[in-house]
Amino acid sequence: MSDAKSLRVAYGEALVELGTKNSKVVVLDADLAHATMTSMFADRYPDRFFNYGIAEQNLMSAAAGFAHSGLIPFASTFALFGAGRAYEIIRNAIAYNNTNVKIACSHSGISVGEDGGSHQSIEDIGLMRLIPNMTVLVPCDPIEMKKAIAAAATINGPVYIRVARPVVSNITTEDTQFEIGKVVTLREGTDVALISTGLMTERALHAALMLEKEGISTKVVNVHSLKPFDVTTIRQIAKSVKGIVTAEEHSVIGGLASAVSESLVGTLPQGFGFEKVAIMDTFGKSGKPEDLFSYFHLTAEDIANKARSIARRK
Amino acid sequence: MDIASQTVKARELRADVLTMLYKSQSGHPGGSLSCVEILMALYYNVANINPQDPHWEDRDRIVLSKGHAAPILYAILADLHYFPKSDLSSFRQIDSHLQGHPDMVKTLGVDVNTGSLGQGAAIAGGMANAAKYLKKDYQVFAILGDGELQEGLIWEASMAASHYKLDNLTFLLDHNGLQIDGTNEQVMSLGDIIAKYEAFGFSCFKVDGHDIQAIVEALNAPTEGKPKFICCETVKGKGVSFMENQAGWHGKAPNKEQYVQAMKELGVEVNV
Numbered sequence: 338m339s340d341a342k343s344l345r346v347a348y349g350e351a352l353v354e355l356g357t358k359n360s361k362v363v364v365l366d367a368d369l370a371h372a373t374m375t376s377m378f379a380d381r382y383p384d385r386f387f388n389y390g391i392a393e394q395n396l397m398s399a400a401a402g403f404a405h406s407g408l409i410p411f412a413s414t415f416a417l418f419g420a421g422r423a424y425e426i427i428r429n430a431i432a433y434n435n436t437n438v439k440i441a442c443s444h445s446g447i448s449v450g451e452d453g454g455s456h457q458s459i460e461d462i463g464l465m466r467l468i469p470n471m472t473v474l475v476p477c478d479p480i481e482m483k484k485a486i487a488a489a490a491t492i493n494g495p496v497y498i499r500v501a502r503p504v505v506s507n508i509t510t511e512d513t514q515f516e517i518g519k520v521v522t523l524r525e526g527t528d529v530a531l532i533s534t535g536l537m538t539e540r541a542l543h544a545a546l547m548l549e550k551e552g553i554s555t556k557v558v559n560v561h562s563l564k565p566f567d568v569t570t571i572r573q574i575a576k577s578v579k580g581i582v583t584a585e586e587h588s589v590i591g592g593l594a595s596a597v598s599e600s601l602v603g604t605l606p607q608g609f610g611f612e613k614v615a616i617m618d619t620f621g622k623s624g625k626p627e628d629l630f631s632y633f634h635l636t637a638e639d640i641a642n643k644a645r646s647i648a649r650r651k
Numbered sequence: 652m653d654i655a656s657q658t659v660k661a662r663e664l665r666a667d668v669l670t671m672l673y674k675s676q677s678g679h680p681g682g683s684l685s686c687v688e689i690l691m692a693l694y695y696n697v698a699n700i701n702p703q704d705p706h707w708e709d710r711d712r713i714v715l716s717k718g719h720a721a722p723i724l725y726a727i728l729a730d731l732h733y734f735p736k737s738d739l740s741s742f743r744q745i746d747s748h749l750q751g752h753p754d755m756v757k758t759l760g761v762d763v764n765t766g767s768l769g770q771g772a773a774i775a776g777g778m779a780n781a782a783k784y785l786k787k788d789y790q791v792f793a794i795l796g797d798g799e800l801q802e803g804l805i806w807e808a809s810m811a812a813s814h815y816k817l818d819n820l821t822f823l824l825d826h827n828g829l830q831i832d833g834t835n836e837q838v839m840s841l842g843d844i845i846a847k848y849e850a851f852g853f854s855c856f857k858v859d860g861h862d863i864q865a866i867v868e869a870l871n872a873p874t875e876g877k878p879k880f881i882c883c884e885t886v887k888g889k890g891v892s893f894m895e896n897q898a899g900w901h902g903k904a905p906n907k908e909q910y911v912q913a914m915k916e917l918g919v920e921v922n923v
């Protein structure tokens with residue numbers, strides 16, 4: 338548990354590292370370079386950085402234009418204004434023709450905090466998963482962010498990367514496997530599987546420790562790749578436990594809970610437990626991030642409670 | 652209220668803004684302080700509103716399209732008794748009705764939700780067009796940021812305003828020259844903004860955006876059947892020396908020292 342840093346700073350560092358290795362990488366932003374941390378790339382490679390101003394539709398369209406000219410553009414803004422405001426551009430100008438644009442959006446989820454519901458994207462994973470050709474990555478810590486950015490650049494096609502705002506500690510290591518389309522088991526267990534993504538993985542690990550003390554054995558599975566989705570492994574995991582709890586900082590509709598349900602429908606034995614920790618189809622609101630995690634029942638304790646209810650079943 | 656006492660009021664409102672930001676340790680000082688007089692020209696001088704009846708259907712509408720300036724809007728709404736002034740200290744806290752960006756569902760006096768730049772101006776255009784259709788006399792005022800003008804939606808809304816001859820619609824531009832990543836010029840130059848609005852068919856005015864009287868005169872000037880554009884020349888962070896003209900003060904709360912210093916400049920001694 339070292340090197341705590343904001344995932345957006347990890348994103349900025351990863352961009353600089355990638356840019357140094359690959360001269361085709363260019364970065365575009367929409368007047369939020371100092372918030373998405375693309376400013377780190379802009380400082381290092383000013384002539385490869387393009388600020389499009391407060392104009393997200395133009396940002397995404399222009400990124401498509403850069404890609405059509407053989408470059409590898411990373412376009413960044415807040416998740417709500419990228420995945421949201423520019424949705425149809427991403428769909429038609431980027432994904433429809435499988436254009437090589439990387440969309441890295443910060444300030445996702447309720448961890449945005451005080452700015453409130455107008456700025457808290459709780460639907461971006463769903464929106465991006467819906468689009469054919471799109472790869473959707475949700476890193477859980479700074480190390481995974483670095484791997485996700487490097488991996489995104491190796492794909493020839495659109496990739497969406499969700500970049501959360503808060504400072505987080507590393508919960509994976511440089512050696513932890515990272516393969517697009519594969520889940521990672523961070524902890525073995527036999528009673529319940531906690532399947533989590535992004536900021537919730539840290540909380541799932543914490544929940545697992547709490548449950549261990551109570552004699553409940555939990556497996557923790559981190560999902561960094563929401564699309565393509567590791568259906569095969571999720572099905573195997575489901576066979577090995579009494580039930581699963583999904584955990585995400587996103588709407589219960591369209592994100593991880595949906596992806597897991599879609600993978601398991603028709604395969605579960607009777608009495609199998611399936612619980613969801615997510616934002617229950619409601620908008621976010623202003624408050625300190627940690628207060629909001631509690632308010633929306635997205636804490637380690639909330640995950641543990643759901644796991645307990647499964648473990649207690651006969 | 653005469654204009655002289657409004658200068659005193661402006662200082663008090665600025666102090667309220669700083670206190671809200673200091674208490675919540677988040678929010679947007681620069682763009683709140685730059686549009687104090689613009690909102691005062693509307694709320695205390697021109698707009699036909701009734702705080703006792705916030706949902707009065709014939710009221711003039713005021714749309715803070717640059718929704719991040721919510722603190723000054725809330726300070727004014729509290730001063731006009733839409734809600735108790737003590738609510739201001741809950742700004743941005745969990746369970747407060749005072750959200751980071753204006754929310755008409757939660758806060759009395761807010762005419763429309765804003766925060767996603769560009770939308771307020773376009774919604775205001777729809778309200779003005781609806782007033783025409785419903786044969787109502789109310790006017791619609793939208794306060795825009797200069798960085799916000801970079802949104803394509805602003806120009807879609809501007810074209811429609813002129814097409815529908817919305818002479819009941821006024822865009823007031825808070826022209827402070829700054830946005831988040833630097834000056835407008837550095838990020839995405841706006842060019843000759845008055846010439847652009849003239850080309851879009853608006854009646855254009857340019858005023859000192861910290862001179863309430865001048866803004867009021869432009870608001871009251873005839874528009875010859877066209878929508879109106881008032882370019883208010885302002886200073887981002889106005890009233891607090893170390894915040895003035897600093898892009899870095901766009902979205903950052905003052906620490907204790909800075910708060911005390913800022914309040915002192917506004918004539919208020921605070922002990923925190």
Ligand SMILES: Cc1ncc(C[n+]2csc(CCOP(=O)(O)OP(=O)(O)O)c2C)c(N)n1
Pocket residue numbers: 367368369391418422681682683685717719766767768769795796797798799800825827829830831887901
């Ligand atoms: C659609 C959208 N994109 C981006 C943002 C993030 N954002 C908030 S304020 C701001 C800068 C606004 O600059 P300006 O309009 O000049 O406001 P002011 O200087 O008056 O504060 C940005 C980019 C947003 N709120 N909405």
Ligand SMILES: [Mg+2]
Pocket residue numbers: 796797798825826827828829830
């Ligand atoms: Mg500005």
